[in-house]
Amino acid sequence: METLTPAWTCSHVRIHVTTTRSTEFIDLTDRIERLVADAGLRFGMVNIQTLHTTTAVIVNEHEPLLLTDFQRLLEAAAPADGRYHHDDMAVRRVNLIEEERPNGHSHCRALLLPPSACLNITEGRLQLGRWQRVFLVELDGPRERSVSVLLFGEMLR
Amino acid sequence: METLTPAWTCSHVRIHVTTTRSTEFIDLTDRIERLVADAGLRFGMVNIQTLHTTTAVIVNEHEPLLLTDFQRLLEAAAPADGRYHHDDMAVRRVNLIEEERPNGHSHCRALLLPPSACLNITEGRLQLGRWQRVFLVELDGPRERSVSVLLFGEMLR
Amino acid sequence: METLTPAWTCSHVRIHVTTTRSTEFIDLTDRIERLVADAGLRFGMVNIQTLHTTTAVIVNEHEPLLLTDFQRLLEAAAPADGRYHHDDMAVRRVNLIEEERPNGHSHCRALLLPPSACLNITEGRLQLGRWQRVFLVELDGPRERSVSVLLFGEMLR
Numbered sequence: 001m002e003t004l005t006p007a008w009t010c011s012h013v014r015i016h017v018t019t020t021r022s023t024e025f026i027d028l029t030d031r032i033e034r035l036v037a038d039a040g041l042r043f044g045m046v047n048i049q050t051l052h053t054t055t056a057v058i059v060n061e062h063e064p065l066l067l068t069d070f071q072r073l074l075e076a077a078a079p080a081d082g083r084y085h086h087d088d089m090a091v092r093r094v095n096l097i098e099e100e101r102p103n104g105h106s107h108c109r110a111l112l113l114p115p116s117a118c119l120n121i122t123e124g125r126l127q128l129g130r131w132q133r134v135f136l137v138e139l140d141g142p143r144e145r146s147v148s149v150l151l152f153g154e155m156l157r
Numbered sequence: 158m159e160t161l162t163p164a165w166t167c168s169h170v171r172i173h174v175t176t177t178r179s180t181e182f183i184d185l186t187d188r189i190e191r192l193v194a195d196a197g198l199r200f201g202m203v204n205i206q207t208l209h210t211t212t213a214v215i216v217n218e219h220e221p222l223l224l225t226d227f228q229r230l231l232e233a234a235a236p237a238d239g240r241y242h243h244d245d246m247a248v249r250r251v252n253l254i255e256e257e258r259p260n261g262h263s264h265c266r267a268l269l270l271p272p273s274a275c276l277n278i279t280e281g282r283l284q285l286g287r288w289q290r291v292f293l294v295e296l297d298g299p300r301e302r303s304v305s306v307l308l309f310g311e312m313l314r
Numbered sequence: 315m316e317t318l319t320p321a322w323t324c325s326h327v328r329i330h331v332t333t334t335r336s337t338e339f340i341d342l343t344d345r346i347e348r349l350v351a352d353a354g355l356r357f358g359m360v361n362i363q364t365l366h367t368t369t370a371v372i373v374n375e376h377e378p379l380l381l382t383d384f385q386r387l388l389e390a391a392a393p394a395d396g397r398y399h400h401d402d403m404a405v406r407r408v409n410l411i412e413e414e415r416p417n418g419h420s421h422c423r424a425l426l427l428p429p430s431a432c433l434n435i436t437e438g439r440l441q442l443g444r445w446q447r448v449f450l451v452e453l454d455g456p457r458e459r460s461v462s463v464l465l466f467g468e469m470l471r
Contacts, residue, residue, distance in 0.1 A: 008165055008322055010357040010468045012436040043167040045204055045307060047359055047432050051443030053375040059272040061210040063252045065242035066264055073235060073265050078387060085379035095377045095445065107380055108387050111427070113268070115373040115446075118204050118275045118432045120307040122169040127305045129208030131252065132272075148441040150359060150434040152467070153309070154167045165322055200324040202361055202464060216429040218367040220409045222399035223421055230392060230422050270425070275361050275432045277464040279326040284462040286365030288409065289429075310466070311324045 010152040011039055019141035023074065025058075025067045026136040028147065029128070032119075035149060036126045044153015046126065049116040051148055054106035054140035056113030062133040074139070078108035106140035113137060121153055167309035168196055176298035180231065182215075182224045183293040185304065186285070189276075192306060193283045201310015203283065206273040208305055211263035211297035213270030219290040231296070235265035263297035270294060278310055324466035325353055333455035337388065339372075339381045340450040342461065343442070346433075349463060350440045358467015360440065363430035365462055368420035368454035370427030376447040388453070392422035420454035427451060435467055 013035055017026050028048065036046060048057050060066070084104020086092070117134055120127040128134075136147055170192055174183050185205065193203060205214050217223070241261020243249070274291055277284040285291075293304055327349055331340050342362065350360060362371050374380070398418020400406070431448055434441040442448075450461055 008468075012357055012434065043169055043307070044309070047434055049432070049434050049441060051441065051446065053373070053443065053445045058268060059210070060264060060268060061252060063243060063249070065245065065249050066261065069241045069243050069261050069265055070268055073268065077234075077391075084383045086377060086383050088379065092377070092379050095375060104380065104383050107374060108383055111372060111374060111384055111387065114271055114428055116432055118206070118273055120169065120204055120206050120305045122305070122307070127206060127208065127307075129210065129303070131210045132208065146443070148434045148436070150357070150436070150441075152358070154165075200326055200464070201466070215425060216367070217421060217425060218409060220400060220406070222402065222406050223418065226398045226400050226418050226422055227425055230425065234391075271428055275363070275430055277326065277361055277363050277462045279462070279464070284363060284365065284464075286367065286460070288367045289365065311322075 007155045009155045013149045015147040015149060017136055017145045019138040019143055019145060022141050023071050024138040024141055026138065027062055027133050028136055029133045032134055033126050035151060036121055039151045040155050041121050041151060041153040042124055042155060044121045044151065045118060046121060046149060046151045047116055047118045048134060049148045050136060051146045054103055054110050055145055056110050056115060056137040057117045058113055058135050058137055059117050059132050061131040074109045077112055078105045080105045103140045109139045164312045166312045170306045172304040172306060174293055174302045176295040176300055176302060179298050180228050181295040181298055183295065184219055184290050185293055186290045189291055190283050192308060193278055196308045197312050198278050198308060198310040199281055199312060201278045201308065202275060203278060203306060203308045204273055204275045205291060206305045207293060208303045211260055211267050212302055213267050213272060213294040214274045215270055215292050215294055216274050216289050218288040231266045234269055235262040237262050260297045266296045321469045323469045327463045329461040329463060331450055331459045333452040333457055333459060336455050337385050338452040338455055340452065341376055341447050342450055343447045346448055347440050349465060350435055353465045354469050355435050355465060355467040356438055356469060358435045358465065359432060360435060360463060360465045361430055361432045362448060363462045364450060365460045368417055368424050369459055370424050370429060370451040371431045372427055372449050372451055373431050373446050375445040388423045391426055392419045394419050417454045423453045
């Protein structure tokens with residue numbers, strides 16, 4: 001006899017992205033929706049978390065001209081040619097690596113954007129409004145990037 | 158004989174809001190607290206997620222003068238009368254709808270604010286500090302808006 | 315005979331912090347990692363939520379010069395000596411307390427930063443990239459502050 005008690009499940013996936021520009025908006029929505037479908041979740045959540053300090057995860061509209069507006073806003077908030085103490089290698093003492101490049105502006109832009117997006121799942125579907133898309137935002141590319149995706153919730157057996 | 162094993166539960170509700178101004182802060186705290194009480198959760202989380210790209214969900218103090226300061230800050234960051242590529246209908250090709258209105262500034266403001274708030278629940282109560290209130294922020298009103306609220310956690314049977 | 319079914323668990327801790335400056339970045343990473351280890355979680359999430367309206371929880375690099383860049387960015391976005399309606403005690407009517415101090419700029423800075431960080435746990439470890447650290451950001455110190463930390467997920471018995 002089969003039980004109707006819902007099972008709880010939790011799974012984890014890493015998404016790898018190769019970015020090609022200094023600032024770039026990579027639309028992850030289709031991949032996230034596929035992960036939600038594959039997990040077989042009925043109700044639950046998915047947490048999409050970047051693993052880098054010069055990237056962000058945002059939810060907004062995928063309209064190419066709008067993405068250039070976003071880039072201009074970020075440039076105004078923290079100009080690439082501004083002066084950042086983080087880039088003053090004559091003074092800096094910690095977290096220095098060989099391939100270090102001046103990226104104070106990238107960290108400052110990341111400060112203004114979220115490092116993760118926590119989205120709801122109901123009736124087996126990712127909850128997203130008509131225009132909502134999930135983006136990994138590259139702020140110091142090009143680079144290899146990784147995103148941690150955790151899904152959990154109630155599974156209908 | 159009754160078991161003392163905690164049950165896990167997950168539930169979902171949509172909150173509908175009709176906004177009346179172009180920028181507006183709608184306090185959802187009482188509604189969220191009622192949902193937490195109704196769910197009968199002892200420990201868990203609630204994720205309050207907007208379903209729109211020109212709104213946000215914030216946690217801050219509900220003091221009317223402060224909300225005008227917030228509005229001024231958002232206006233300075235992305236002025237309503239600024240120029241946005243997103244609003245250049247002579248060039249734009251995608252996501253065009255009949256009722257399209259110039260709202261590049263609304264999207265840019267939304268970029269700087271979070272699309273969701275993930276809040277903790279302990280001992281049956283929403284964890285909020287003395288002055289913390291949860292707001293849906295309208296950035297392109299007036300409009301009909303929806304918020305997805307997912308609650309899950311351990312229920313004391 | 316032992317069962318291999320995973321158990322689900324949910325636990326909550328409050329972290330208390332005494333800040334010493336008006337703006338301060340308190341690195342909570344070691345404490346969060348210890349909580350994750352103590353909880354014995356295999357897969358799950360941790361939600362780190364501030365309980366104040368003039369603080370934030372961010373994830374970024376712990377490099378002292380970079381933290382001064384962040385402070386300068388926040389000062390540019392909402393100057394401490396700017397004029398805020400929230401601080402106009404001749405007009406203000408609500409949420410007034412005896413020890414009230416002018417902190418409109420602190421609230422405005424908090425508006426631009428997240429109130430919580432939701433991080434993934436896999437194979438028993440907090441998912442953080444090489445440079446990622448979790449900070450409580452004090453924006454109106456010095457003060458006594460509290461952070462609510464909720465952990466939940468699948469525990470390997």
